[in-house]
Amino acid sequence: MAEQPAIDPMHQFLVQKIWQGPVFEIGGITFDMSITNSVASMIGGAVILMAFFALTARGQIVPNRGQAFAEAIYGIVDKLLVQTIIGPAGKPYVPYLFGLFVTILVLNLMGVLLAIGNLGGLTLTFTVTSQLAITATLAVLTFFSVFILGFIKQGPKFLSIFWVPGMGVLGGIAMVLIEMISYFVRPMTLAMRLFGNMLGGHVVLSLFGSFVVALGILGLSGGLSSLAFLPAALSFVMIVGLTGLELVVAILQAFVFVALATVYLNEVVNFGHGH
Amino acid sequence: MAMQEHQDPAADAAHGAPAGAAEAHGAAAGHESSGGLPQFDFAQWPGQIAWFLVIFFVILAFVRFFVTPKLGGTIEARDGRIEGDIAEARRMKEAADAEAADAAAEIAAARGRAQKVAADARAKAQGEIAAALAEEEAKLAGVAAEAEARIGKARDAAMTNVQAIGAEAAEAIVEKLTGRKATAAELAAVRS
Numbered sequence: 462m463a464e465q466p467a468i469d470p471m472h473q474f475l476v477q478k479i480w481q482g483p484v485f486e487i488g489g490i491t492f493d494m495s496i497t498n499s500v501a502s503m504i505g506g507a508v509i510l511m512a513f514f515a516l517t518a519r520g521q522i523v524p525n526r527g528q529a530f531a532e533a534i535y536g537i538v539d540k541l542l543v544q545t546i547i548g549p550a551g552k553p554y555v556p557y558l559f560g561l562f563v564t565i566l567v568l569n570l571m572g573v574l575l576a577i578g579n580l581g582g583l584t585l586t587f588t589v590t591s592q593l594a595i596t597a598t599l600a601v602l603t604f605f606s607v608f609i610l611g612f613i614k615q616g617p618k619f620l621s622i623f624w625v626p627g628m629g630v631l632g633g634i635a636m637v638l639i640e641m642i643s644y645f646v647r648p649m650t651l652a653m654r655l656f657g658n659m660l661g662g663h664v665v666l667s668l669f670g671s672f673v674v675a676l677g678i679l680g681l682s683g684g685l686s687s688l689a690f691l692p693a694a695l696s697f698v699m700i701v702g703l704t705g706l707e708l709v710v711a712i713l714q715a716f717v718f719v720a721l722a723t724v725y726l727n728e729v730v731n732f733g734h735g736h
Numbered sequence: 737m738a739m740q741e742h743q744d745p746a747a748d749a750a751h752g753a754p755a756g757a758a759e760a761h762g763a764a765a766g767h768e769s770s771g772g773l774p775q776f777d778f779a780q781w782p783g784q785i786a787w788f789l790v791i792f793f794v795i796l797a798f799v800r801f802f803v804t805p806k807l808g809g810t811i812e813a814r815d816g817r818i819e820g821d822i823a824e825a826r827r828m829k830e831a832a833d834a835e836a837a838d839a840a841a842e843i844a845a846a847r848g849r850a851q852k853v854a855a856d857a858r859a860k861a862q863g864e865i866a867a868a869l870a871e872e873e874a875k876l877a878g879v880a881a882e883a884e885a886r887i888g889k890a891r892d893a894a895m896t897n898v899q900a901i902g903a904e905a906a907e908a909i910v911e912k913l914t915g916r917k918a919t920a921a922e923l924a925a926v927r928s
Contacts, residue, residue, distance in 0.1 A: 474774040476784065493783040500787045507791050511798050518806035522814050528807075535807040555808060560799040564792060594781040595788050602792075656775070 470667035473584075474591055474660070499595075502587040506567045514563075537716065538562050542723045550730050551723070558726075561603065562719040565590055565655065569711035572659065573704060576666075590714075591659035593652065600651035603722045611729040622728065651721060658714045662707045669703065672696040 479501055482494040496504075517527035524532060538559040543551040572588030579586070589595050611619040623644065625636040676693035679686050774780075903923055910918040 476780045503791045520806045520810045556800040556804045560796040593775040594784045
């Protein structure tokens with residue numbers, strides 16, 4: 462962005478090649494395996510994530526600060542979500558849900574926190590979770606894993622989740638359609654929620670940032686234009702506040718995604734209970 | 737330059753990149769410079785998704801084989817250990833309680849024995865005192881009876897003397913009044 466002064470809040474979402482990788486085609490789909498800013502951010506996130514847990518997760522019975530912190534994050538998924546929503550039967554699914562949580566969390570947070578690099582003219586931020594391709598991948602992967610698990614665990618009677626009893630035959634069939642739509646719209650809502658939250662916040666931040674620059678430059682031209690410093694300062698204050706808000710959103714959306722995944726999983730694991 | 741509003745077609749075209757927030761969606765897939773959100777540039781999807789899946793599964797494997805044992809396993813081990821320690825403490829407390837109960841029972845038994853010994857001693861002492869009292873009473877009763885007997889004898893003797901004196905006095909009174917001596921038979925008749 463540094464070399465391009467034009468104000469374009471969408472520029473930050475642009476996938477740009479850093480290193481040209483192999484390009485191949487499978488079934489008419491072209492896979493360009495180049496390292497882009499998106500892929501670099503993913504790898505960076507994975508490295509940060511693994512380094513964090515490699516350093517903190519020491520398996521100490523009496524935990525030090527790092528271990529206690531890592532356990533607190535683990536407890537969000539393990540105790541707060543899985544054991545509360547699913548119960549002890551949810552234990553085998555904790556690794557997946559925890560992996561999902563920390564992946565989304567680290568990618569969300571990188572999008573906000575690494576913006577500090579902008580001060581030095583470095584564009585370190587690329588919010589991977591603001592890419593619909595990624596949120597859709599996570600949502601579809603999670604949703605269909607749960608759906609297939611339903612058939613593995615419950616067999617064909619898993620389809621009865623679409624049947625609402627006490628509606629008669631015709632009403633029942635109508636309800637099956639509605640239930641199926643509301644069920645299969647889940648991966649879409651999962652993907653769009655995370656994507657929309659990340660996109661919206663970053664667009665607003667970028668816009669206010671551009672206001673600071675544009676109005677500041679206008680103010681420098683002197684005279685009556687100096688008044689432009691006022692809205693520039695206001696925009697800056699907004700950025701500070703919104704960055705804090707974005708941090709909350711980054712954590713909250715990771716939590717919401719995993720919480721919903723846990724709720725969906727619960728329907729499968731505790732099938733037939735408490736409907 | 738920077739004072740323009742945030743949509744600069746020239747700059748966008750120069751960069752050859754999708755831009756402009758408004759007219760998004762219907763963007764033709766696979767074209768680099770289609771309008772709208774860069775996220776809807778579907779040409780970028782396969783590569784991104786493939787990379788992401790690889791990285792995500794690496795993270796999942798890391799979580800499954802490193803983080804979960806180190807965190808979940810540790811939390812469980814700690815909970816287990818705390819539970820074990822609590823159970824051990826409870827067991828020890830129960831043992832101590834049982835011992836305390838034994839000791840209390842022993843104390844109660846000892847107190848019972850001591851009370852019995854005291855009661856026996858008291859009963860024995862009382863028996864002895866009663867026997868001594870009875871003996872003394874018997875002795876005193878003997879003495880009293882003897883004394884009474886002596887008194888009775890003395891009284892009898894005295895009574896006999898009083899009769900003799902009375903007879904003599906009566907004889908003397910009769911003699912004085914009648915001028916003659918009363919006969920012994922008369923006197924005996926009066927006396928009875």
